[in-house]
Amino acid sequence: xxxxxxxxxxxxxxxxPSSGPGSGQAPQSSQSAATKPSGSLADGPSTxxxxxxxxxxxxAAGLLVVATxxxxxxxxxxxxxxxxxxxxxxxxxxxxxxxxxSSEMDQFVFGVLDMxxxxxxxxxxxxxxxxxxxxxxxxxxxxxxxxxxxxPFSAIIDLLAAVPSxxxxxxxxxxxxxxxxxxxxWLNENLGWFPLFSSGNVSITANGTIFVAGVxxxxxxxxxxxxxxxxxxxxxxxxxxxxxxxxxxxxWEKIRMTCFPYARSGMIAASMLxxxxxxxxxxxxxxxxxxxxxxxxxxxxxxxxxxxxxxxLDWPYASGDFxxxxxxxxxxxxxxxxxxxxxxxxxxxxxxxxx
Numbered sequence: 494x495x496x497x498x499x500x501x502x503x504x505x506x507x508x509x510p511s512s513g514p515g516s517g518q519a520p521q522s523s524q525s526a527a528t529k530p531s532g533s534l535a536d537g538p539s540t541x542x543x544x545x546x547x548x549x550x551x552x553a554a555g556l557l558v559v560a561t562x563x564x565x566x567x568x569x570x571x572x573x574x575x576x577x578x579x580x581x582x583x584x585x586x587x588x589x590x591x592x593x594x595s596s597e598m599d600q601f602v603f604g605v606l607d608m609x610x611x612x613x614x615x616x617x618x619x620x621x622x623x624x625x626x627x628x629x630x631x632x633x634x635x636x637x638x639x640x641x642x643x644x645p646f647s648a649i650i651d652l653l654a655a656v657p658s659x660x661x662x663x664x665x666x667x668x669x670x671x672x673x674x675x676x677x678x679w680l681n682e683n684l685g686w687f688p689l690f691s692s693g694n695v696s697i698t699a700n701g702t703i704f705v706a707g708v709x710x711x712x713x714x715x716x717x718x719x720x721x722x723x724x725x726x727x728x729x730x731x732x733x734x735x736x737x738x739x740x741x742x743x744x745w746e747k748i749r750m751t752c753f754p755y756a757r758s759g760m761i762a763a764s765m766l767x768x769x770x771x772x773x774x775x776x777x778x779x780x781x782x783x784x785x786x787x788x789x790x791x792x793x794x795x796x797x798x799x800x801x802x803x804x805x806l807d808w809p810y811a812s813g814d815f816x817x818x819x820x821x822x823x824x825x826x827x828x829x830x831x832x833x834x835x836x837x838x839x840x841x842x843x844x845x846x847x848x
Contacts, residue, residue, distance in 0.1 A: 565828070566825075566828060569821055569822075569824055569825040569828060570825060572817075572818055572821045573818055573819075573821045573822035573825050574818075575814065575815065575818050576603075576814075576815045576816075576817075576818025576819045576821070576822055577818075577822055579598060579601055579815050579818075580601065580602060580603060580819070581598075581599060581600070581601055581602050582602035582603070582604055583604055584603070584604055584605060584822070585604060585605065585606050586602075586604030586606055587604050587606050587607045587788040588602045588603070588604050589602070589603050589604060589607070589803075590602050590603070591603050591807070591811070591815070591816045591819045591820075592807075592810055592811075592812075592816060595813065598815070601815060601819075603819040603822070603823070605800070605822075605823055605826045606788070607788045607789055607797055607798070608797070608798055608799060608800050608803055608823065608826075609800075609826070609830070610788075610789045610791060610795075610797075611703060611782070611789050611795065611797040611798060611799050612772060612799040612800050612801075612827070612830070613830075614703055614707075614789075614791060614793070614795075615703045615706045615707045615710060615771070615778065615799065616707075616710065616768060616771035616772050617768075618703065618704075618707035618710075618711075618793065619707045619708070619709075619710030619711040619713075619714060619771050620711075620714070620764060620767065620768050620771065622707065622708065622711035623710075623711040623712075623714050623715045623718055623767060624718060624760075624764055624767075626711075626715060627715050627718035627719040627722060627763075628718070628722055628760065630650065630715075630719045630723075631718075631719050631722035631723040631726055632726060632748060632752070634646060634647055634650075634719075634723055635723055635726045635727050635752075636726070636744070636748055636752070647723065650715075650716050650719050650720070651716055651720055652716075653712070653713075653715065653716040654716035654717060654720075657776075658713070658774065658775070658776040658777045659776045659777070659780070661709055661712065661713055661777045662709070662776055662777035662778070662779065662780030662781055663780060664709075665705060665706070665708070665709035665777065665780070665781045666700060666701070666705075666780055666781050669705060669708060669709060670700025670701070670705045670781070671700060673700070673704065673705055673708060674697070674698060674700060677697050677702065677704050677705075677793075677794065678697055678698075680704075680793075681697055681794060688790070688791055688792060689791070689792060689793050690792070690793060690794070691790070691792045691794070692792070692794060693785075693789065693790060693792040693793070693794035693795035693796065694785040694786070694787040694788070694789060694790065694792075694795050694796060694797070695783045695784075695785050695794070695795065695796035696783075697794050699783050699796075700781075701781060701782055701783025701796050702782075702783070702793065702794045702795065702796060703782070703789075703792075703793050703794070703795050703796070703797075704793040704794055705781055706777075706778050706781045706782050707793070709777055709778075709781055710771045710774060710777070710778075713770070713771070713774065713777065714767035714768075714770050714771055717763060717766055717767045717770060718760075718763040718764060718767050720763075721759055721760075721762065721763035721766070722756060722759060722760050722763050724759070725755070725756035725758070725759025725760065725763075726752050726753075726755075726756045726759075728755070728756075729751055729752045729755045729756065730755070733751040733755070734747055734751050734752070736751075737750055737751050761838065764838070765834075765835055765838045768834060768838070769831055769834075769835070772800075772801075772827065772830065772831055772834065773801055773827070773831070774799075774801060775799075775801040775802055775804075775805050776805075778799050778801070778802045779802040779805060779806060782796050782797060782798065782799070782802065783796035784796065784797075784798075785797045800823050800824070800826065800827035800830075801827065803820075803823060804820045804823055804824055807820055808820055
C-alpha cells in the first residue's frame with residue numbers, strides 16, 4: 494500500500510458539524526429564526542392605513558394653505574372692483590383723493606404708483622443694507638467666535654426680532670434720524686447728480702425720508718436674515734470643510750468654497766422672507782416717513798406713503814364702500830407685488846431656493 498492509498502483510505506466524506514442523527518432541519522430553522530428580526534414591522538399590524546392617513550393630512554394641510562391664499566386674492570379682487578369702476582383716474586397714476594362726499598364722486602380718484610415707488614425703494618434699500626451685514630454676522634458667529642461669545646451674541650441678535658415695530662419707529666425718528674442727517678446732507682450735496690441722492694419731495698433736515706426709513710427697516714430685518722443664514726452655514730458638512738483645509742485652503746477660502754455654496758439656498762430664502770417683512774411693515778414707517786405734497790421721484794430723500802402705511806392711516810376715515818374699496822385695491826396691489834417679488838427672486842437665484 495502506498496502512501497497515496499493510505500491517504501485515500503483515510504480521507505472519507507467530511508462530516509459537517511450540523512450533520513448527525515437527530516439533526517434533521519433544525520439548523521435551517523435556527524438560521525431562519527436568526528435572520529428574521531424580532532419585533533419587526535412585519536410582526537405587527539399593517540401600517541399602510543396609518544401611512545395613508547398621514548399622507549392625506551399632509552396633502553390637506555398643503556391644499557389649505559393654497560386655498561387660503563387663493564381665497565384672499567379672490568376676496569380682495571371682489572371688494573376692489575366697485576371702487577376700480579368708480580375711479581375717475583388711472584389706477585397706476587399718482588393722484589389720491591378718496592375722501593369725497595357721494596355728491597362729488599366725479600372727483601373720486603386713486604392711484605398706486607407713488608405708493609409703489611416708496612414701498613419698493615425703501616424695502617430694496619433696506620435689503621441691500623441688511624444682507625451683507627447679516628451674512629457677516631452669521632459667518633462670524635459660526636466660524637470665528639468662541640462658543641462662550643457666540644451663544645449670548647446669537648441670543649441678543651434673535652431678541653431684536655421681538656422688539657415692537659412702534660419702538661423702532663420712535664427710535665428711528667428721534668435718535669437715528671438726527672444721527673443720519675449729516676450723512677444724508679453730504680450725499681445730497683456731493684452725489685446729488687445721481688437720481689437716488691437727488692433732492693426729494695420733503696426736507697432732508699426733517700429726517701422723514703426713505704433714507705432713514707430704509708435704515709430702520711434694515712435693522713428690523715437683520716435678525717431674520719442672520720438667524721436663518723447662521724443655521725444654514727452651521728449645517729455645512731464637516732467633511733467638506735476638513736477636505737478644503739487639507740488641500741491647503743485658508744479659513745476664508747474654506748468658508749467661500751464650502752460654507753457659502755452650501756448655504757446659498759438658505760441665504761436667498763432668508764432674504765426673500767426679510768423682503769416680505771419689509772414690504773408689509775406699517776407702524777414704523779407711519780412714524781418715520783414724512784407726508785409729502787408731491788409724488789416721489791425715486792430719490793432716497795423722498796417722503797410719502799407705503800401701501801401698508803396708507804391703508805392704516807386712511808382706513809379709520811374711510812366712511813363709504815368706495816373709500817374702503819380703494820384701500821382694498823391698494824392692498825390687492827401689495828398682495829400681487831409680494832408674489833411678483835418672490836417670483837423674481839426665484840428667477841434671479843436660478844431656482845436654487847429650497848432645492
